Amino acid sequence: MNANLVSRDPEIMSGALCFTGTRVPVKNLFDYLEGSSSLEEFLEDFPSISRERAVAVLEAARERLAADAPAA
Secondary structure, three states: OOOOOEEOOOOOHHHOOEEOOOOOEHHHHHHHHHOOOOHHHHHHHOOOOOHHHHHHHHHHHHHHHHHHOOOO
16 A cells, blocks of 8 residues: 555554555544544544545555456
8 A cells, every 4th residue: 555645563553554644544444434534524533644545545445456356
């Protein structure tokens, strides 16, 4: 995944994968969407994350999953 989108530093949030330049774990985005919260609610609760960055992370995750999926 693009280092401009996410980064991992053992000194920040115990090494959790975070949005680059923040202390917001990427897992929070997926937790919100997995639960009953919307992308808008995530963005309201984490104003340091832009809609464009959140969508870019979701698209990168989707592309990675598709690339790693075995052919049927």
